[in-house]
Amino acid sequence: MNSIELKKNISLSNFTTWRIGGPAEWIAQPKNNEEIKYLINWINKKKIPCNIIGAGSNLLINDEGIKGLSLCMRKLKGIQIDKNTGNIEVLSGEMLPTLARKAAANGLHGLEWAVGIPGTIGGAIVMNAGAQGNCISDYLESITTLSLKGEYKIIESADLNFGYRYSLLQEENLIVVSAKLKLESGHEESKIRQITNENFNHRLRTQPYQDQSCGSVFRNPEPLKAAKLIEELGLKGFRFGGAEISKIHSNFIINANKASSHDVRKLIKHIQEKVFDSYGILLETEVKQCGFEI
Numbered sequence: 001m002n003s004i005e006l007k008k009n010i011s012l013s014n015f016t017t018w019r020i021g022g023p024a025e026w027i028a029q030p031k032n033n034e035e036i037k038y039l040i041n042w043i044n045k046k047k048i049p050c051n052i053i054g055a056g057s058n059l060l061i062n063d064e065g066i067k068g069l070s071l072c073m074r075k076l077k078g079i080q081i082d083k084n085t086g087n088i089e090v091l092s093g094e095m096l097p098t099l100a101r102k103a104a105a106n107g108l109h110g111l112e113w114a115v116g117i118p119g120t121i122g123g124a125i126v127m128n129a130g131a132q133g134n135c136i137s138d139y140l141e142s143i144t145t146l147s148l149k150g151e152y153k154i155i156e157s158a159d160l161n162f163g164y165r166y167s168l169l170q171e172e173n174l175i176v177v178s179a180k181l182k183l184e185s186g187h188e189e190s191k192i193r194q195i196t197n198e199n200f201n202h203r204l205r206t207q208p209y210q211d212q213s214c215g216s217v218f219r220n221p222e223p224l225k226a227a228k229l230i231e232e233l234g235l236k237g238f239r240f241g242g243a244e245i246s247k248i249h250s251n252f253i254i255n256a257n258k259a260s261s262h263d264v265r266k267l268i269k270h271i272q273e274k275v276f277d278s279y280g281i282l283l284e285t286e287v288k289q290c291g292f293e294i
Helices: 035-044 097-103 112-116 121-127 189-206 226-232 263-277
Strands: 007-011 023-028 048-054 059-061 066-070 079-082 087-093 140-147 151-154 173-183 243-246 254-255 288-290
Touching: 035 048, 035 066, 035 140, 035 173, 059 066, 059 263, 079 097, 079 254, 087 097, 087 140, 097 121, 112 189, 121 173, 226 263, 254 263
Parallel strands: 023 066, 048 066, 059 288
Antiparallel strands: 007 023, 079 087, 087 173, 140 151, 140 173, 243 254
16 A cells, blocks of 8 residues: 555644544544545545544544544645646645735735734635635635545535635535635736735734644634634633633633543633623634534
């Protein structure tokens, strides 16, 4: 067979940006489509579940770990850019900031906002990641997916039912293999680079970028902002165990000191209760929780 490594009982804390999570029963990091298909055949023979992980930047994993195969996609990399047309083909394990910087270097306008989002392309599409009024669906043409039965399918962007931090992929167990995007070509590279760098520096100033977090925890209850509601209640710096509401941006929970998944879940619940009691608004989480009983 090929060089795919299947490992057993590996801690998933190193596969999430929160650095939280128990052992995966099995874990694999495929580098190409052949390895993914091999793994799909393997889980079907074993009759075990499959959990798909990108960069782990929007993920809370139970300290007890998760059963089945954790399929980590972050080694599935490759970018093809046509700077004349603005067409991009990218494999789903590429990081969004990498793509944003490569687009800027080719004078392509559209992804300057994405430079500070620490997720893979695949994860960004599933979540319809966005910032500064933009989102990935604005530039997506189509994706290629692979089902857990081993069937490839090309899905047009219009058929993914995109909404605020939502896509139809959240309802279906499909592996995003690659994506086609369309950006605006013909821009001055130095100008696009400058805007991209400004956006990155703004994120460094206004978010706890250097801390262990998952990004924004709650969806914004439009037109209101979750961070403003939380901050108005004086909750910045509040903590349970090792989990703390960031003092820099209150829609971030940071792993301040060896936080457990249960510390984070308690803090999420506390925020939801306080906001609901004060404003009558139930904040919905943006973060995906894996391995917990509902």
